[in-house]
Amino acid sequence: MNLIREIWQSIVRRDPLSTDKGKSELVFLNVWLHIHPAKVKKENLRFRYTFYLGFITFFLFMILVTTGIALMCYYRPFPPQAYQDMKDLQFVVFMGPFLRSMHRWAAHAMVVCVFLHMCRVFYSGSYKKPRQFNWVIGVLLLLLTLGLSFTGYLLPWDQLAYWAITVGTNIGSYAPLVGGQVRELLLGGHTVGEAALIRFYVLHVAVLPSLMILLTVVHFWRIRKDGGLSRPTWRLKPSRPEALVTIGAPPETAPLKTVPASKDKTYGLMEVVTGKPIFETITPEEEEDAVFSYPYAFFREAIALMVTVTGIMAISLFFHAPLEALANPAKTPNPAKAPWYFLGLQELVSHSALLGGVVAPALMVLALLAIPYFDRNPSRRPSDRKWAIWLFTIFVVVNLVLIVIGTFFRGPGWAFVPPWVHVVAGAE
Amino acid sequence: MVALGSGVAVSLGAVVRFLVPSVFYEPPQTFKIGNPADFPFGPPTFLADEKIFVFRDREKGFAVASAVCTHLGCTVGYFQSDQRFHCPCHGSVFAANGAVQHGPAPKALNWFEVTMTRDGQLRVDKDKVVPSNYRLMV
C-alpha cells in the first residue's frame, strides 16, 4: 500500500536503478558505498590487472573481525582458562570448530594475500607519483597484518603458541638499544606468561584492529583522491593520446573548458578556487572509458567476496585448525619455530643474530617504505622498469626460499635436514 | 528469493544457537540429594547449597520447594511454629503450599520436580516447576 511505499521511499531515496541517475545515486547517496566513484574505468575492472587482491584482503579482514567477535564470546585470555576454552570451542560450542578454523585459515590467507597484493602493486608500478604515500600506508598495513597474526598466535596457549611467541619475541629483542625493553613491554614481564597473554589479547582485539581500520580508511580514501586505480596508459587506444590523463599537475593552470550539460549527470555547486590540482584531471572524452560502478564494479566485488567466503568456509569444513598440548614452559619442543611468516627471519637469525634479526628485517622494511621515493623512473611500463622488476622479484624469491628452508629443511637443533630424510613438523 | 530468505534464516538460527551455551560452568540444575531414608518426616530438610526445602509426608511422599523468595531473591526460612515460609529481607510470608500470604512477593514459591533414580536416589530438577500439590510417593 501507500504507507509501505512511503516507508520504503523514506529510507531509499534514490531513483530506480534502471536509470543512470539511479545508478549514480546508489553510490554517492549511500554512506557505505560512496567511497566508490559513480563510474570506474573499464581497465581497472579486469581480473588479470589486480586479481582483486586488495578486495580479497579486505574481505578476509572482515571475516576475521566477524569470526573473531564470535570467538570472543567463549574465550578468556588467562592462562589456565584460555586452553580450556579452546577445548570447549572444539568440543561443546555449536559450530565452534568451524568458526575457529575459519578464523585461523582466514588469518593465514590474509598474510598471503596482503603480500601478493603488495607484489601486484609493485609490478604494476602503482606506487609511483602521485600514489607514493598510499604505498607507505600499504606497508604499514602489512606490518599491522603481521602484528595481528603474531598477537593472535599466542591466544590458544598451546605449545605451538607459547614457543612460537617465545622465539618471535626473542628475535625482536636483538634490536639494538631498545630491543630488550620493547620485548619486556610487550610481554609485561621477562618471560611469556599471564601478563603477556592479556597484553597480546588487548593488542589483538582492540588496539591493532582499530589501527588497521583507521589506516584502511585512509588507504581507500587515497585511492579516490589519487584518481582511482592506476591504468596501463600505454595500452589505451592510441587514437586520442592527448585526451588521456595528465599525471600530476599540468605545467600551467589548465584552461577551464565549457562542456554541454548532460541530463544524466548531476551537478553540484562547488567553490572554484585558484591553484594547481594535485591529482589526475579527467577530460570529458574519457567518460567513454568509464562504466557505472553499479553493476559492473559491484558485482565483481560481490563475486570476489563470495569466492573468498566460500573458499574459507570450504577449507574450514574439511580441515579443522589444530591444537597442540597445553603450553608447558618446562618442555621446549625441538625445534621451536616462530610462526611461518617469521621463519625466514628465524633462518637468518640462526646465522647471525644481529645481521639476521635486526639489520636484515630493518633494511627490508625501510627499503619497502623507500621504494616510491627512491624510484625516480616515472614510467609504469614494464619494459621501462626491468631493473626494478628484477630486484623486487629477487627480493620476493629470497624471502620465499628462506621461509621454505625454515619450514621444511630445519629439524631438531635447527640442523639442516631435508624433509625427505626426516619428518619435520611444518610450522603453522 | 526463497534461497536468500532461507539462507538468512539458517544463518540467523546458527548465530542464535552459537550464542546459547551448551554447557554451564555452574552447579547443575538437576542433582541427586540422597536416599529417601536420609530424610525425616515432619519439618522439611533445608539444603543450603541447592537452596531447597525437602518435605516428606508419611501419607503423600516427597515434595521439594524452592527457598528463593520470588520478590528479590533472598533465602527464606521455614518456621515449624506457624508452618509458613518467612523472608527476612522485606517481610514476605508464604503459606505451607508456597502461596503468597503477605508482603511484596509477586508470586508463590516454586515447587520442583523430584523423581526417583534407578539407583534408589532422589533427583531434583530445578528446570521443571510443578504444581504445589505434586508429590513423589516412595
Add this chain to the structure above:
Amino acid sequence: MGRRLPQIFFALSMLALALIVAAVWQASTPSWKNYQHSFLQLEAQEEPNAVTKAAVLATPPQIHQTLLPGLQRVDRCTTCHLGVDDPTMKNAPEPFRYHAGLGPHIPSKFGCTICHGGQGLATDKDDAHGKVQFWDTPLLSKDYIRASCGRCHKEGDVPGVPELTEGRRLFETQGCRGCHKLNGVGGSIGPDLTEEGASHRSPDWLERHFLAPNVVSAGSAMPNFHFDREQARALTYYMLSLTNEEMGSYYSSVRLIPSPEYGRQLFVAKDCIVCHAIGGTGAKAGPDLLGVTKRHSPEWLDEQLVNPQLVYPGSSMPEYDLETNARKALVAFMSSATAQDAQNILAHRGNALTPADVAIEAGKRDFARFGCAGCHGTELQGGVPNPNAQGGQVPSLLHVSDDYTKDEVIEIIRNGKVPPLDKASGPTPPLYMPSWKHLLSDEDIHQLVDFLWSKQEKAKDAW
C-alpha cells in the same frame, strides 16, 4: 559482461548457502548424539509404561558435564557413558554399562578422569579416551587403573592396592633415594621423582624401565636391580601415584586417612608397651588394649588420648601432645592390633642398647633411608658398573677402613667425591658420590660411619 556477472554471483551465493547449511549440519550431528539416542532406546525398552516410554525417548540430547573445581578439571564422559550410576544397566553393552564398586567415589563428586585418565573436556570417543596426538594422559589400561588411588591416598596401606604399599617399600629399601630426590630428600644423580606421575610417561615405559633401565633409557647410569615382573609393577604403581597435584581440601584431606601402620609407628615411638599390653603380651600398668575399639567409641578413645585425666581422674597416663591425624592413626592401629604385634614390638625394643649400638642402629637406618644402598648395595658389596672409573664400578664399603680413617670417610660423605678416572682421556664416569652435608647433620654422618665400621670385614691376608 552484463548477464553473466549476476549469474556467477547467484551461483556463488548458492554455494555459500550450501556451505553454511553443511557447517550447521556438521555442528548438529556430533557422534555423542548417536550414543545418547541408543541409550534412550535401551532405557525405553525396560519401561513398561507407554507414557514414560515416550517421555524417555523424547529426552532432548544434551552434553552432560561434571564440574570439579577441587580437582581442577571438567569431565564430560557421562555424555556417552550414561549408565555409570544406574544399577539396572549392569549388563548393558559399553559405553552404557553400570560402574560397580565405586563406594564413596561417586562420579558427581570425583568425575572419571582422576582415576581413569583420558581427556575429560572432549566429547568424541578418540579425543575423550585421550588416544590422540597432543594429549599425554590417555586412558589407563585395566592393569594400572588402581595406581591412581595413590594420587589421593598417600598414607598407609590403600585397601585393594597392595602394589602401592609394596612399591613404596621397595623404593625405600632398595636405595632409590641415593640417586633420586623424592620430596626434597635424595641424591641428584638421577632425575627428581617427586612428580614422576605427572611426567606423563606411559605405565608400559615405566615398567620396562624398571626391568632393564639401560635398554629403555639409552646411556642411563641406573644399575639393573633385577626386579621381577611383580616388583617392577609395584614400583610402576608407586611412580604413577606421584602426581603432587593441587587439589581442593575435600580431596586432599584423604591424603591424611589414618593408617594403622602410622599408628603402629607412633605406638612404638611413644613406647606405649611400657604400660599397656595387647592380648596379654606387654605391661600391666594400664588396661589391655586388645579389642578396645569394640568397647569404646572412636570419639571416647580420641578424648582419652587428648586428656587422660578427664576420663580417669588420677590416672598415671601422661598427656601426649598428638595432633588429630596422629590420634586417628593410633586408634586405627588399635582397632586391628593383636598379641603378635605386641610381641614384635617387644622383640624390636630388645635389651637396653649401648650408646654405640644406638649410633650404629641410627646409621643403619640412615643408610637405607638416604639410598646409599642404591649404589653401594644393601650388603655394602658395591659392584654397580661405573664406566671409566678406576675399578670400573662403585666400590664396596666392606674394606673402607683399610684405606681411610674415620675422619677421611666423614669428609667424603660431607663433601662428596668424584671417582678418579681409569683412562684420563676417556669420558666422565656417570656415577659419583654426592655431597650430603646439606641433607645430613654432622651427628647423622658420624652415626653412618659408626655403622660402616661395624660392618668392616677383616682384610684378606696379602699372601
